[in-house]
Structures are given as structure tokens and as C-alpha cells.
Amino acid sequence: xxxxxxxxNRRKEARPAEIVDAAIDVFVxxxxxxxxxxxxxxRAGVAKGTLxxxxxxxxxxxxxxxxxxxxxxxxxxxxxAAGFDGTITxxxxxxxxxxxxxxxDSRIPAIVRMVLAESRAxxxxxxxxxxxxxxxxxxxxxxxxAEAQARGxxxxxxxxxxxxxxxxxxxxxxxxxxxxxxxxxxxxDLDALATHHSEAVLQGIVDR
Amino acid sequence: xxxxxxxxNRRKEARPAEIVDAAIDVFVxxxxxxxxxxxxxxRAGVAKGTLxxxxxxxxxxxxxxxxxxxxxxxxxxxxxAAGFDGTITxxxxxxxxxxxxxxxDSRIPAIVRMVLAESRAxxxxxxxxxxxxxxxxxxxxxxxxAEAQARGxxxxxxxxxxxxxxxxxxxxxxxxxxxxxxxxxxxxDLDALATHHSEAVLQGIVDR
Amino acid sequence: xxxxxxxxNRRKEARPAEIVDAAIDVFVxxxxxxxxxxxxxxRAGVAKGTLxxxxxxxxxxxxxxxxxxxxxxxxxxxxxAAGFDGTITxxxxxxxxxxxxxxxDSRIPAIVRMVLAESRAxxxxxxxxxxxxxxxxxxxxxxxxAEAQARGxxxxxxxxxxxxxxxxxxxxxxxxxxxxxxxxxxxxDLDALATHHSEAVLQGIVDR
Amino acid sequence: xxxxxxxxNRRKEARPAEIVDAAIDVFVxxxxxxxxxxxxxxRAGVAKGTLxxxxxxxxxxxxxxxxxxxxxxxxxxxxxAAGFDGTITxxxxxxxxxxxxxxxDSRIPAIVRMVLAESRAxxxxxxxxxxxxxxxxxxxxxxxxAEAQARGxxxxxxxxxxxxxxxxxxxxxxxxxxxxxxxxxxxxDLDALATHHSEAVLQGIVDR
DNA sequence: AATGAATGAGGATTCATTCAT
DNA sequence: AATGAATGAATCCTCATTCAT
Numbered sequence: 001x002x003x004x005x006x007x008x009n010r011r012k013e014a015r016p017a018e019i020v021d022a023a024i025d026v027f028v029x030x031x032x033x034x035x036x037x038x039x040x041x042x043r044a045g046v047a048k049g050t051l052x053x054x055x056x057x058x059x060x061x062x063x064x065x066x067x068x069x070x071x072x073x074x075x076x077x078x079x080x081a082a083g084f085d086g087t088i089t090x091x092x093x094x095x096x097x098x099x100x101x102x103x104x105d106s107r108i109p110a111i112v113r114m115v116l117a118e119s120r121a122x123x124x125x126x127x128x129x130x131x132x133x134x135x136x137x138x139x140x141x142x143x144x145x146a147e148a149q150a151r152g153x154x155x156x157x158x159x160x161x162x163x164x165x166x167x168x169x170x171x172x173x174x175x176x177x178x179x180x181x182x183x184x185x186x187x188x189d190l191d192a193l194a195t196h197h198s199e200a201v202l203q204g205i206v207d208r
Numbered sequence: 209x210x211x212x213x214x215x216x217n218r219r220k221e222a223r224p225a226e227i228v229d230a231a232i233d234v235f236v237x238x239x240x241x242x243x244x245x246x247x248x249x250x251r252a253g254v255a256k257g258t259l260x261x262x263x264x265x266x267x268x269x270x271x272x273x274x275x276x277x278x279x280x281x282x283x284x285x286x287x288x289a290a291g292f293d294g295t296i297t298x299x300x301x302x303x304x305x306x307x308x309x310x311x312x313d314s315r316i317p318a319i320v321r322m323v324l325a326e327s328r329a330x331x332x333x334x335x336x337x338x339x340x341x342x343x344x345x346x347x348x349x350x351x352x353x354a355e356a357q358a359r360g361x362x363x364x365x366x367x368x369x370x371x372x373x374x375x376x377x378x379x380x381x382x383x384x385x386x387x388x389x390x391x392x393x394x395x396x397d398l399d400a401l402a403t404h405h406s407e408a409v410l411q412g413i414v415d416r
Numbered sequence: 417x418x419x420x421x422x423x424x425n426r427r428k429e430a431r432p433a434e435i436v437d438a439a440i441d442v443f444v445x446x447x448x449x450x451x452x453x454x455x456x457x458x459r460a461g462v463a464k465g466t467l468x469x470x471x472x473x474x475x476x477x478x479x480x481x482x483x484x485x486x487x488x489x490x491x492x493x494x495x496x497a498a499g500f501d502g503t504i505t506x507x508x509x510x511x512x513x514x515x516x517x518x519x520x521d522s523r524i525p526a527i528v529r530m531v532l533a534e535s536r537a538x539x540x541x542x543x544x545x546x547x548x549x550x551x552x553x554x555x556x557x558x559x560x561x562a563e564a565q566a567r568g569x570x571x572x573x574x575x576x577x578x579x580x581x582x583x584x585x586x587x588x589x590x591x592x593x594x595x596x597x598x599x600x601x602x603x604x605d606l607d608a609l610a611t612h613h614s615e616a617v618l619q620g621i622v623d624r
Numbered sequence: 625x626x627x628x629x630x631x632x633n634r635r636k637e638a639r640p641a642e643i644v645d646a647a648i649d650v651f652v653x654x655x656x657x658x659x660x661x662x663x664x665x666x667r668a669g670v671a672k673g674t675l676x677x678x679x680x681x682x683x684x685x686x687x688x689x690x691x692x693x694x695x696x697x698x699x700x701x702x703x704x705a706a707g708f709d710g711t712i713t714x715x716x717x718x719x720x721x722x723x724x725x726x727x728x729d730s731r732i733p734a735i736v737r738m739v740l741a742e743s744r745a746x747x748x749x750x751x752x753x754x755x756x757x758x759x760x761x762x763x764x765x766x767x768x769x770a771e772a773q774a775r776g777x778x779x780x781x782x783x784x785x786x787x788x789x790x791x792x793x794x795x796x797x798x799x800x801x802x803x804x805x806x807x808x809x810x811x812x813d814l815d816a817l818a819t820h821h822s823e824a825v826l827q828g829i830v831d832r
Numbered sequence: 833a834a835t836g837a838a839t840g841a842g843g844a845t846t847c848a849t850t851c852a853t
Numbered sequence: 854a855a856t857g858a859a860t861g862a863a864t865c866c867t868c869a870t871t872c873a874t
Contacts, residue, residue, distance in 0.1 A: 006873060010837050033241030034329060037865065047839045052866065089414060117325030119387050121242060130388045138394045145413070155415040161396055161404040162413055168377030168405075179327050180338045186346045188369055196369040197376075204412030205353075205370055206297060207363040223854095245848065255856045257850080266848060431833095449657030450745060453869065463835045465871080474869060505830060533741030535803050537658060546804045554810045561829075570829050577812055577820040578829055584793030584821075595743050596754045602762045604785055612785040613792075620828030621769070621778050621786055622713060630852060632859050639858085661844065671860045673846080682844065 008046075016054045016064075019044045023065040028110045032062050032118050062118075066125045069111040073133050076102045081140055088148040089202055092166060096194035099170050104190060109178040138163050169197045224262045224272075227252045231273040236318045240270055240326050270326075274333045277319045281341050284310045289348055296356040297410055300374060304402035307378050312398060317386040324383075346371050377405045432470045432480075435460045439481040444526045448478055448534050478534075482541045485527045489549050492518045497556055504564040505618055508582060512610035515586050520606060525594040532591075554579050585613045632670075640678045640688075643668045647689040652734045656686050656742050686742075690749045693735040697757050700726045705764055712772040713826055716790060720818035723794050728814060733802040762787050793821045 011018070022044035026035050037058055041048045055061040080098045084091070103109055119126035141163035148154040154162070173188040180187065230252035234243050245266055249256045263269040288306045292299070311317055327334035349371035356362040362370070381396040388395065438460035442451050453474060457464045471477040496514045500507070519525055535542035557579035564570040570578070589604040596603065635642070646668035650659050661682055665672045679685040704722045708715070727733055743750035765787035772778040778786070797812040804811065 007871085008838050008873080010873065012837065015837085029328075031239075031241065031325075031329065033239070036863090048865090049839055049867080050837080053837070058865070113324065113328070116321065116383070116387060117239070117328075120237075120239065120321075120325075126387055130392060134384075134388065135392070135394060152415060154413050157404050157407070157413070158400065160394060161401050162408060164377045164380060164396055164401060165405045165408040165413065168380035169372045170376075172372055172376035172379055175324070176342075179324055179334055180342065184338055184343070186343060186368060188372055192366065193369050193372060196365050197373045199365070200370060200373040200412075201408055202412050202414050204408075204410050205362050205365070205373065206410050207360060244846090249857095256848090257856055257858095258854080260849070261854070445744075447655075447657070447741070447744065449655065452867090457836095464869090465835055465837095466833085468870070469833070529740065529744075532737065532799070532803055533655075533744075536653075536737070536741075537655065542803055546808055550800075550804065551808070551810060573820050573823070573829075574816065576810055577817050578824060580793045580796055580812055580817060581821045581824040581829065584796035585788045586792075587796055588788060588792035591740070592758075595740060595750055596758065600754060600759070602759060602784060604788055608782065609785050609788060612781050613789045615781070616786060616789040616828075617824055618828050618830050620824075620826050621781075621789065622826050631850085632852080634852065634858050636858065660842090672844090673860055673862095674858080676845070677858065 015046070015050070019046065019051060019054060019061070020064050020068045023061050024069050024107070024111070027062060027065050028069075028107065028114045031114065032058075032121065035062075037061075063122070063125065066115065066118075066122070067128070069107075069115075070129060070132055072106070072111065073108060074136075076106070076108060077133065077137055077140075084140065084144065088144060088153050091144060092202055093195065093198035096166075096170055096198050097191065100173075100190035100194040103170075103174045109174045113175065113178045137167065141166055165201055169193060223254070223258070225276075227254065227259060227262060227269070228272050228276045231269050232277050232315070232319070235270060235273050236277075236315065236322045239322065240266075240329065243270075245269075267330075271330070271333060274323065274326075274330070275336065277315075277323075278337060278340055280314070280319065281316060282344075284314070284316060285341065285345055285348075292348065292352065296352060296361050299352060300410055301403065301406035304374075304378055304406050305399065307375075308398035308402040311378075311382045317382045320379075321383065321386045345375065349374055374409055377401060431462070431466070433484075435462065435467060435470060435477070436480050436484045439477050440485050440523070440527070443478060443481050444485075444523065444530045447530065448474075448537065451478075453477075475538075479538070479541060482531065482534075482538070483544065485523075485531075486545060486548055488522070488527065489524060490552075492522070492524060493549065493553055493556075500556065500560065504560060504569050507560060508618055509611065509614035512582075512586055512614050513607065515583075516606035516610040519586075519590045525590045528587075529591065529594045553583065557582055581617050585609060639670070639674070643670065643675060643678060643685070644688050644692045647685050648693050648731070648735070651686060651689050652693075652731065652738045655738065656682075656745065659686075661685075687746070687749060690739065690742075690746070691752070693731075693739075694753060694756055696730070696735065697732060698760075700730070700732060701757065701761055701764075708764065708768065712768060712777050715768060716826055717819065717822035720790075720794055720822050721815065724797075724814035724818040727794075727798045733798045737799065737802045761791065765790055789825050793817060 019040070023035075023040050026040045026043055029035075030039075035058075037051055038048055040061070041051055044051075051061060055064060080095055080102065083094075115125065115129050119129070138160065142159045145154055145159035145162045145166075149156060149159065170190070170193065173190050173193045176184070177187055177190075227248070231243075231248045234248045234251055237243075238247075243266075245259055246256055248269070249259055252259075259269060263272060287310065288303055323333065323337050327337070346368065350367045353362055353367035353370045353374075357364060357367060378398070378401065381398055381401045384392070385395060385398075435456070439451075439456045442456045442459055445451075446455075451474075453467055454464055456477070457467055460467075467477060471480060496511055496518065531541065531545050535545070554576065558575045561570055561575035561578045561582075565572060565575060586606070586609065589606055589609045592600070593603055593606075643664070647659075647664050650664045650667055653659075654663075659682075661675055662672055664685070665675055668675075675685060679688060704719055704726065707718075739749065739753050743753070762784065766783045769778055769783035769786045769790070773780060773783065794814070794817065797814055797817045800808070801811055801814075
């Protein structure tokens with residue numbers, strides 16, 4: 001019966017995921033350039049060299065992290081997209097509420113911000129995020145609007161632009177919290193924003 | 209008054225501004241960490257050492273650049289805020305149009321993106337931008353909405369959230385261009401977005 | 417006699433030899449510093465860790481390789497030395513021819529070059545090679561010359577230096593090929609060099 | 625009048641040469657891989673970073689060093705080639721003597737050995753050395769032999785091979801000292817070797 | 833006996849900052 | 854005031870070596 005702690009364990013299967021997970025945290029906190037691999041290693045509980053067993057370079061690790069982070073978001077999108085049926089008047093509030101809920105706690109806002117920050121230096125990642133996340137969400141919303149227009153529920157107009165009218169304020173709200181924190185008097189309560197904006201964009205803010 | 213040719217002091221006072229101006233460009237292009245002071249110096253037409261006559265550290269220079277960039281934005285805000293009078297139905301389209309125009313060409317979107325990207329590492333800058341730009345814009349819009357509510361033009365509701373409903377999509381549109389470029393099928397035409405969104409947020413997208 | 421398949425001990429005794437053999441190749445190709453043990457292991461068909469069952473350090477393995485490579489050369493020397501009898505006028509051409517033949521194909525030249533290259537960092541190896549190879553060859557030749565002098569075949573003079581006169585050009589020819597390749601217009605044909613030099617050193621190049 | 629030692633001096637002109645000079649020493653001592661740039665810097669009396677003001681990479685510095693080392697040799701060749709006139713019987717002893725003298729003290733033997741050692745990893749350098757040093761020497765000697773043949777002084781035969789007969793033993797002698805040191809009983813006295821070999825190659829070692 | 837995942841010391845390289853000119 | 858050569862701390866990455874399996 002040994003209880004001597006081995007200096008390390010072999011975890012060939014689990015390692016890459018553990019490392020990427022730690023990497024996401026550190027990259028999100030410090031950005032690409034600001035991240036020291038030493039810290040990633042520490043956070044992942046491995047030695048510096050171990051990173052290089054699974055990733056060729058820091059950039060590689062960053063890409064892997066960004067891709068993995070994407071998975072989180074895809075997951076969130078799917079959750080939001082589920083039950084995409086009904087009149088637009090019912091759907092928009094529900095979708096925005098769900099989005100508000102999803103964003104509230106998760107790492108998603110921080111990840112989104114990191115992608116914004118680093119997309120300049122990693123245009124290929126920007127493209128992937130565009131195709132996998134942004135385009136997907138906008139396609140969903142655009143289709144929703146177009147179908148509603150076909151049913152006469154929504155007045156004419158470019159559905160892609162209307163999709164932005166629907167989703168834009170929520171994204172801005174999320175980024176606001178991420179960038180300026182919750183202390184600002186303008187920091188929106190995301191749930192309230194979902195409610196207010198649903199009504200605003202559906203019925204208009206003008207009183208009649 | 210001597211006629212000795214001063215070798216350097218051609219523009220003793222202009223120097224800092226020239227440097228900061230060059231710095232904005234380079235920081236916007238490469239981010240804080242990605243920026244080499246050599247390049248800033250080159251772009252400003254001075255030697256590396258000269259930077260240190262006016263700024264203590266790279267961070268200092270960055271702060272100065274971010275502050276200066278802010279001025280550009282304040283200017284834009286003022287332009288947009290000018291003629292802030294009339295019914296909300298008239299004002300919103302005009303404001304969004306103007307904003308779309310301002311953003312179309314200028315360095316503003318790139319600057320905004322840089323601020324988003326670096327605000328994590330420079331929270332004090334985030335605060336300044338919050339106070340000087342974001343709060344100002346939102347205050348303006350919030351007041352506009354509140355006054356319209358007082359006049360019975362706009363239905364009740366938290367005017368701060370409604371302000372986000374009005375402005376959010378435009379900001380998202382601008383960031384979209386900045387991050388993903390104009391080639392995406394979802395890249396919004398900013399002018400069209402201004403028009404569409406004005407109607408959407410004022411009258412609602414629901415047909416009646 | 418069991419038929420349990422031993423997974424590893426196929427050739428318990430052969431292993432070190434196989435490893436050393438692979439090591440010679442890799443060290444010769446890449447030099448000591450340029451050699452990665454991973455590659456040696458791969459080439460030997462074993463795992464990296466296995467090397468350490470037989471050799472304490474990379475240096476150790478290198479020494480073993482250099483020693484083993486020496487054996488090859490001793491063998492070659494013996495072949496050349498065989499039938500060391502007759503007048504010097506008969507022997508020199510035969511010896512040089514044989515040397516030319518030996519060197520033509522084998523790994524020997526590359527090994528010699530490696531020893532030259534690494535002897536600075538491994539003076540002990542230099543000594544071994546000196547004692548086992550160089551001194552042996554030179555002793556042989558020196559004795560040959562001395563005996564011929566005793567018989568009055570060869571004129572007086574330090575036989576050790578004359579031995580260099582006999583052997584030197586062949587070594588230089590071999591190194592030339594090794595270092596500069598065969599494409600150079602000066603790359604000597606080793607067989608022709610053996611013939612020419614035999615005559616030159618025996619009869620002199622001066623016409624009489 | 626200050627006598628405070630400045631922490632450093634500006635020596636834009638002198639620096640590269642100083643660095644290369646130090647580099648030659650260190651590379652010759654430790655080989656390419658074994659050389660630490662820290663040591664080169666120390667030896668050159670500059671900081672590590674300074675190396676990179678003048679040379680892009682370690683390889684670059686090595687190439688520069690090898691090229692500079694070449695200059696030394698070219699110089700030596702020219703000295704030896706000077707006064708290349710007279711009968712071959714006069715010339716050969718003189719040339720070999722001079723070569724022996726040149727080699728005795730200088731860094732040349734060590735440099736030659738380094739080139740042998742590293743030419744495998746730097747084939748381009750091998751080529752340069754071939755063209756600039758080896759080919760030049762052999763051309764000189766070959767011409768000398770050919771002209772002597774034309775005058776009937778030297779018997780027929782490929783002059784390029786005879787050039788090797790003349791020069792080879794000296795090179796081997798030099799390398800012997802470099803690789804095995806002067807303690808070996810076989811370590812040739814270079815001057816004596818020059819004398820002995822001159823006679824051997826001119827008149828032959830066979831007594832008549 | 834054999835494996836190969838894990839380790840971490842070591843070294844090349846970058847670049848903000850300093851300071852002799 | 855201006856310069857840019859010089860500095861050296863900081864960090865990525867490699868690879869010989871160890872050791873849990």
C-alpha cells in the first residue's frame with residue numbers, strides 16, 4: 001500500500017483537454033500576448049514542457065483554446081435555438097430571455113470579448129467564429145424573421161437587418177458588463193433588457 | 209532672434225501630438241502588446257529615444273493615445289448630439305444616420321475595438337471611456353427617451369434600457385465590419401441598418 | 417520450453433548492439449549535438465527509455481558508438497595490413513589501392529570525419545582513436561619504411577615522417593570527398609590517386 | 625574631466641568586427657552547437673542583446689565568423705603563393721616550409737578543423753571554403769605542376785592528383801596536431817615534415 | 833525488461849528602456 | 854532636445870533524462 005505521491009501521473013487522454021481548459025482561462029484573462037505558458041502549465045497542473053507534447057507552439061495552443069471555446073458557444077446557441085417555433089411575438093421574448101440567462105453566469109461573455117480582442121491578430125479564427133457562431137445565429141434569426149414576414153406577421157424589410165435589430169442590444173448589454181463591469185449606472189440588467197427590448201423591437205417604442 | 213538653424217526644435221510643442229497620433233495608428237493596428245515602439249517612432253518620424261522625452265513608458269504612451277483617441281470620439285458625439293431637438297420620431301433616424309455616416313470612414317470603429325480589446329489590461333482606461341464616451345452617449349439618449357415619455361410620445365419603460373434598444377444595433381453593425389470585414393453576407397450596410405432599425409425600434413417590426 | 421510469447425525479450429543480448437549501430441548512423445549524420453535520442457531510438461526500433469537501460473547518458477552512448485565504429489576501422493586496417501611482406505615498391509601501391517577500395521563505399525570516411533569533428537569535445541575518444549587506429553596504422557607503415565631502409569631499399573630519413581608522406585594524400589582524398597562531395601573538379605578519384613601517389617612517393621615526381 | 629567609467633561605449637564601426645572575432649574563438653573552441661551566445665557576448669565585452677544588433681541569428685553570426693576566418697586563410701595563401709616562380713625543385717620545399725611556418729602558431733589549424741566539423745550542417749559554408757580556399761590552393765599547385773611538366777621537369781600524370789601528393793601530408797600533419805596534440809610520438813614536427821616530404825615527393829623515397 | 837508521458841534546466845531571441853554622444 | 858547603440862530581463866521552446874505503468 002503506497003501513499004507516496006507520484007511526481008506525476010500519465011494522463012494521455014485527459015491531458016489535452018485539461019490543458020486547453022486552463023489555457024482558455026488564462027488567455028481570456030490576459031490575452032494572447034499577455035499569457036505566459038508557465039501560467040497555463042501551472043494552472044493545468046503540468047510542467048511547461050508538457051504543453052509541447054500536445055501543442056506545437058503557443059499559437060497552436062491558443063487556436064485550440066479558441067476552437068474549444070467555440071464549442072461552448074455552439075452549445076449555448078443550440079440551447080437557445082431549441083423550440084424555434086411559434087409566432088415571432090412569442091419567440092423573440094423567449095429567445096432573448098434564454099440568451100440573457102445563458103450569458104449571465106458563463107465564461108461566454110469573456111470568451112466573446114477575447115475573440116474580439118485577438119481576431120485582429122488571428123484572422124483565421126475570426127473567420128471560424130464568424131462561420132460557426134455569428135453566421136449561425138444570424139441565419140437562425142433571419143429565417144425566423146423571413147418566415148414571419150411570409151406569414152404577414154412582420155412588415156417588409158431586409159430580414160438580415162431586422163435580425164440585428166433583435167439581437168444587437170443583447171450583445172451590447174453583455175459586452176457592457178464584460179468591459180465596464182456591473183457597477184456602472186448604465187450597466188443593464190440583462191433580464192430586464194430582454195423584456196424591454198422584446199417589446200421595443202416588436203411593438204416599437206412609440207406610443208399609439 | 210538668432211538665425212542659427214536649430215537642428216531639432218522645429219516643433220518643440222508639436223512633437224508630443226505627432227507621436228501620439230502615430231501611436232494611435234500603430235496601437236490600433238497591432239494592439240498594445242503587438243506594438244513595437246520602434247515602429248511608433250518610425251511612423252512619427254523621430255528616434256526611439258525621443259519617445260521617452262515625452263512619455264515615461266510604453267503604457268504611458270498607450271494611455272495618452274487612448275485618451276487622444278477619445279477626443280476624436282467626443283467630437284463625433286458632439287456632432288451627433290447637435291440639434292438634439294424635435295420629436296423622437298424625427299430624431300432617432302437622424303441620429304442613427306449621422307452615426308452611420310461618422311463610422312463609415314473614420315478610425316473610430318478601429319479605436320473602439322482597440323479599447324474593447326485592451327480594456328481588460330487597462331481598467332482605468334475602460335473607466336475613462338465609460339465616463340467620457342459611453343455614459344455621455346447613453347445619457348443623451350436616455351434623456352431623449354425620458355423627455356419623449358414625459359411628452360407621451362414614448363410608452364413607459366426604463367429609458368436607459370430603451371436607449372440600448374436604439375443604439376445597440378448600430379454599434380453591433382460597426383463592430384461586425386471591424387471584426388469580420390465587409391465580405392460576409394451578413395455584413396450590414398450601415399446606412400440601411402440605420403433606416404431599418406429606426407423604423408423597427410420606433411414602430412416595431414410587427415405588422416398591424 | 418514454453419510457448420509464452422515474450423513481448424520484449426526477443427533479443428535481450430542483441431539490443432545494445434542494435435542501439436549502438438543505429439546510434440553510429442545518427443551521430444555520423446548529425447554530429448553529437450545535432451543528434452536527438454528520439455531519432456536514435458526510432459532508428460533502433462526501441463523506445464527512448466530503453467536507451468537508458470543500456471547507456472547512462474547521451475555521452476555514454478556516443479562513446480560506445482565511437483568505440484564500436486572503431487572496430488570497423490580496425491577490421492579495415494587488418495585487411496589492409498594482411499600480407500605485409502615484400503619490397504616497398506610492391507607494397508605501397510597495393511596498400512594504397514586496398515585503402516582506396518575500403519574507403520570507397522564504407523561508412524569509414526564519415527566516421528573519420530565525425531571523430532575529427534567531435535574529438536575536441538571528447539578528448540578521451542581522440543586518445544582512443546589515436547592509440548587504436550592512427551598509431552597502429554602509422555606503426556605499421558613506419559616499420560615497413562624502417563625495414564626497407566634497413567634493406568637499403570629506401571633512403572635514410574625519419575621513417576615516421578615518411579609514413580605520413582605515403583599515407584597522407586589518401587586520407588586527404590577521402591576527407592575531400594566526405595566534406596566537399598564528388599562534384600568538385602578537384603575531387604580526386606581515389607583509385608587513380610592511389611596509383612599516382614604510389615609512383616610519386618616512391619620514384620618522386622621529378623623526371624630524370 | 626570625468627573618469628567615471630561609462631557603462632558602455634558606442635562603437636558602431638568596431639563592434640561587428642570585435643564580435644566576429646570573439647565568435648571565431650568561441651565557435652572554434654566549442655563548435656556551433658556547443659557555443660553559447662552568452663559566452664560570445666562576454667568574450668566580446670558586450671551584452672547578449674548587442675549581438676542581435678549586428679547579426680540576426682546564431683547561425684548568421686556563425687556564418688560571418690566562418691567567412692571572416694576564411695579571410696585569415698586567404699591571407700595565408702597569398703603569403704605562400706607570393707614568389708611563385710622557379711623550378712619545382714626549388715619551389716616545393718619553400719612552399720611547404722612556409723606553410724609549416726604559417727600553421728605553427730596561428731588559429732588556422734583550429735579553424736580548418738571547425739570547418740571540417742561543421743561543414744556537414746552548413747553545406748553552403750563548405751562550398752564557400754571549397755571555392756575560396758581549397759580550390760584556390762589546388763589550382764595554384766596544379767598549375768605549378770602542369771607548368772613543370774610542360775618544361776619537362778616533372779614526369780607526366782594528372783597534375784591535380786600530384787598536387788595532392790605534394791600538399792596532402794602537410795595538411796594531415798596539421799590536423800594531427802590539432803586533433804591529437806603534440807604529445808603523441810607520431811605527432812610530426814611540421815618543419816621536419818616539410819623538409820622530408822619535399823624530398824620524398826620530388827625525388828621519391830626509393831634509393832637509387 | 834520495456835515503454836513513452838512527463839519533467840525542467842538551459843539557451844536563443846525580443847524589445848522596452850537607458851544613456852553616452 | 855534628439856539620437857540610436859547598448860542593455861538585460863523576460864519568455865518561448867527543446868530535448869536529455871526520469872519514472873509510473
